[in-house]
Amino acid sequence: MKITFFGAQPYDRESFDKANAAFGFDICYHRSHLNQRNVALASGADAVCIFVNDTADAETIGALAERGVKLIALRCAGFNNVDLRAALRHAIPVVRVPAYSPHAVAEHAVALMLALNRKIHRAYWRTRDGNFSLHGLLGFDMYGKTAGIVGTGKIARELIRILKGFGMEVVAHDPHPDEEYAWNAGISYVALDELYERSDVVSLHCPLTDQTRYMIGDVAIGRMKPGVMIINTGRGQLIHTEALIDGLKEKKVGAAGLDVYEEEAAYFYEDTSDRIMDDDVLARLLSFNNVIVTSHQAFFTREALDNIAHVTMRNMAEFAAGKKLTNEVCPDPVAGLA
Numbered sequence: 001m002k003i004t005f006f007g008a009q010p011y012d013r014e015s016f017d018k019a020n021a022a023f024g025f026d027i028c029y030h031r032s033h034l035n036q037r038n039v040a041l042a043s044g045a046d047a048v049c050i051f052v053n054d055t056a057d058a059e060t061i062g063a064l065a066e067r068g069v070k071l072i073a074l075r076c077a078g079f080n081n082v083d084l085r086a087a088l089r090h091a092i093p094v095v096r097v098p099a100y101s102p103h104a105v106a107e108h109a110v111a112l113m114l115a116l117n118r119k120i121h122r123a124y125w126r127t128r129d130g131n132f133s134l135h136g137l138l139g140f141d142m143y144g145k146t147a148g149i150v151g152t153g154k155i156a157r158e159l160i161r162i163l164k165g166f167g168m169e170v171v172a173h174d175p176h177p178d179e180e181y182a183w184n185a186g187i188s189y190v191a192l193d194e195l196y197e198r199s200d201v202v203s204l205h206c207p208l209t210d211q212t213r214y215m216i217g218d219v220a221i222g223r224m225k226p227g228v229m230i231i232n233t234g235r236g237q238l239i240h241t242e243a244l245i246d247g248l249k250e251k252k253v254g255a256a257g258l259d260v261y262e263e264e265a266a267y268f269y270e271d272t273s274d275r276i277m278d279d280d281v282l283a284r285l286l287s288f289n290n291v292i293v294t295s296h297q298a299f300f301t302r303e304a305l306d307n308i309a310h311v312t313m314r315n316m317a318e319f320a321a322g323k324k325l326t327n328e329v330c331p332d333p334v335a336g337l338a
């Protein structure tokens, strides 16, 4: 089976070449992200393998089908960048890696929280410059504070376990509450408004759907506690970035840790340091000393890369053997997905 990879980074090649030793697929790696303009790179391939910032919209999927591509394999969990209805129309199954390391993402969310709270990013530069003053570095005890967790899936549950270890109170919101889990974990489900009103830290762990797009905007921020910390390791469009910037300027938002950004595709995963930044919103975000932006790296651990490569190859092998696809993304139950 011939597979064309898009958005492939050197670390992808390394982990996939290693995993492919057991499968022997014919792999062609491309650095560029899949989009309508470069779809020809997939000519002759049986499958394409894509990541979070590749675009598989209806036109691209149509062009892939014309070129004989029969499978879209996501090497990630989220699938908001794929037009599932278009894939269904062209009878191209979509497979993904539902969970490669919820620990990796949860731990990164905690890294952002602690760094922002204790101003580690600022202290690092200060001491290197011989400045040992504590001015402006005052943090708060995590113990006894309230964390509001939006979505209580695999990643959120790992995060909640860690935050409970700090002695935090946890309130959560999920349209599909699991009361048995909540009881065992010692958390309570509340309405979103109550979550915003009570939380010192709000962390987003739900998928991007028509319902969740821009859920954090003026209104939500208006309901939050003054000085709230907002963490987003979910998807960029969960937050209306300009509303967040207003909240930061008004000091309503005390800190923001963003591993994702709504216009990240133009920047994330690339070294753009020799270019002038033409995204004014991102530039403004990066100017705040109480904002940390990481480049969609929450998943990026050795364990997660190995899992991604193995599960993706297994997904391909199932397809090649005509077997039932364990990790197929089914369009029906996700009606309304972005």
Ligand code: NAI
Pocket (backbone or CB within 6 Å): 077, 078, 098, 099, 102, 105, 150, 151, 152, 153, 154, 155, 156, 173, 174, 175, 176, 205, 206, 207, 208, 211, 212, 233, 234, 235, 259, 260, 296, 297, 298, 299, 300
């Ligand atoms: P999951 O599918 O296990 O959990 C998602 C939870 O969100 C479910 O409990 C679901 O009921 C809930 N949910 C759905 N709609 C909601 C709404 N409107 N409000 C609140 N909750 C809602 O997913 P998992 O593995 O925990 O991942 C969560 C998200 O994290 C993914 O959708 C993906 O976008 C993002 N992600 C980010 C990564 C990164 O590197 N930054 C890596 C992996 C995932």
